[in-house]
Amino acid sequence: MLTGDRPTGALHIGHYFGSIRNRVKLQRSGAEIWQLIADYQVITDREVAGDIRGSVTNLLVDNIAAGLDPEQATIFTHSSVPALNQLMLPFLSLVSVAELQRNPTVKDEARTAGITSIGGLLLTYPVHQAADILFCKANVVPVGRDQLPHIEQTRVIARRFNDRYGHVFPEPDALLSEAPLILGTDGTKMSKSKGNVIELRMSADETAKKIKGAKTDAERHITWDPDHRPEVANLLQVISLCEGTDPEQVAAEIGDGGGGALKARLTDAVNTELAPLRERRNELAADVGYLTSVLAAGNERANQMAEATLAEVRDAMGMDYRTLV
Structure with a gap:
């Protein structure tokens, strides 16, 4: 490979x-x-x-x-x-x-x-x-x-x-x-040159700040609809990848919690997934x-x-x- x-x-x-x-x-x-x-x-x-x-x-x-x-x-x-x-x-x-x-x-x-x-x-x-x-x-x-x-x-x-x-x-x-x-946090293709990325080396607080500014849409109720709600679907997809769950199930669980609940869960999921990597990263960077x-x-x-x-x-x-x- x-x-x-x-x-x-x-x-x-x-x-x-x-x-x-x-x-x-x-x-x-x-x-x-x-x-x-x-x-x-x-x-x-x-x-x-x-x-x-x-x-x-x-x-x-x-x-x-x-x-x-x-x-x-x-x-x-x-x-x-x-x-x-x-x-x-x-x-x-x-x-x-x-x-x-x-x-x-x-x-x-x-x-x-x-x-x-x-x-x-x-x-x-x-x-x-x-x-x-x-x-x-x-x-x-x-x-x-x-x-x-x-x-x-x-x-x-x-x-x-x-x-x-x-x-x-x-x-x-x-x-x-x-x-x-x-997708990146602005809803377009994720790219380092656009500054719309969540870097692996970011701290938990930096990640939370980046996700807080992520684009969603005007509809409060969270649903899994990749064709018509791509930005929301993107955030749900990342949660599902971190948690090993189905994005449609995640959407149902958040429901009327809206964008705030969606981003809070995403922040927790990403920081939990990347915590071991970030700890190991700090060790390696010093050697x-x-x-x-x-x-x-x-x-x-x-x-x-x-x-x-x-x-x-x-x-x-x-x-x-x-x-x-």
Whole structure:
């Protein structure tokens, strides 16, 4: 299994319910976990990377605090694995510019970032992700629904490479979470750039304040109606994910309690769910030596895997020059 995060800021509950919990479940089931911190992808839609070192540290801390075990999972950074990134060259030869321009996720990323002219790195973002997934022969990728076009592009690249050069890569499948899309506190797509997120590192009081300002609607009686009351349904969904209950049941229990009761229950549910993670997070953040050693070990293993895969690709393409006889 391969999954990853861009270090553009702290992770939030959208990441947690959309992907991180699946990572931990897969780890417990015995799956081989590859966890990418996609530092190169930070500059796909922005001119500067910001405090990228701090963001990389935050991602490392959040994932371990959530339950990812560095003894079982390989956690690594893009920029530390040259052979992975070199796979982009043969992969780019397998896709057309028109295919890349049609990718809806690329368009959405550009629109969210306010980009009117898509740069080369953002345009080839799906190919870079294909290299991320295929370098370790991943066959399962936990994603949100908005990332499905990227997984399909990866499958296309794997299929075309295998057809042209012989079978090297599996065609990976997407693993959708139980919550493929969680809205932000303003009722739109949750995004760090919009400031509408509940970060995993927030204190209980900060979480309560954020939820207090969450958008609902004018109707007092709480019902489960995702089609007509998306903001209310979103909050009910998060409660159900935290408590392991049915959102319709939660709505019935709150009933005439209105938005105030809904937000109070949500605050309690989120803070209870994240309390162990936050406690572990504080411990990890204080142990810089341990975090450094985890990333160094992960980068070393990722390099070994990437170099082996690149050698296999060169051999399949007839570009292995270790002997000319």
